[in-house]
Amino acid sequence: MTETETLSMLATALASGGVKVVDCTAVLGPNTPLLKLPPEFADDTPPIEIHAISRYGDRGPFWAWNWLKLGEHSGTHFDAPHHWITGKDYPDGATDTIDPQNFVAACNVIDCAAAASADSDFLLTKAGVIAWEAEHGPIKEGEWVLMRTDWDQYNTDAGKFLNADETGPHTPGPSVDCIEYLMEKKALGWGTQCIGTDAGMAGGMQPPYPAHNLLHKHNRYGLASLTNLDKLPAKGAILITAPLKIENGTGSPIRALALVPAA
């Protein structure tokens, strides 16, 4: 099959509904939960604001439009290599310089929902990924690896989403050896359904925040606050995750879309 035929078949499948588009994005608005860091660090991403410029009234009779106030790392978003000190020198590591070929790629969805519901500090390990591969097939170079926890059910409740107590936030994520293994396999990146790519307790790991540290050290990417991963197959979906082309941006809200077979 030629590439032209491949695209033509995709177009037919999209038009007929044989391939469905699943929205893996949370609503972005004033109630979007935001990251809370330990008190020694700045975390003053403001709550999202949506301000009307006009709304079919005196300020513009025929049109409505808004201006926004939002941080790069708000809601369903993309982490670029320049987000972390380990990735700061990559010339193609900012939102405006990443090769857009990377914004459309296959994804592997590892179902950790039961484990995460039993233990909010659950960590997916290298051994866990290898066991998943034995069942579903290998993770290949250039593919996303997504951790399904069904944490998107808490998206409208910042308290539950962040799940913090006096010892800090308790949300699932990857272990150090998990991300090391994915980088050996040359995965495109790592995505989660929680506030960030790292587990809530990851500040105390070695290195601190290993998903951020190791992904961006390898010029790879992160995705946070993904939704609807329960509607994706373990393998076979294609994920579209294009950040805004923010100049020197370290990340960006995205509209994450998955192409999945309807059957």
Ligand code: 23J
């Ligand atoms: C800054 C520092 C630590 C973390 C984060 C940002 C994120 O999770 C993020 O949104 O990239 S853990």
Ligand code: MN
């Ligand atoms: Mn981020």
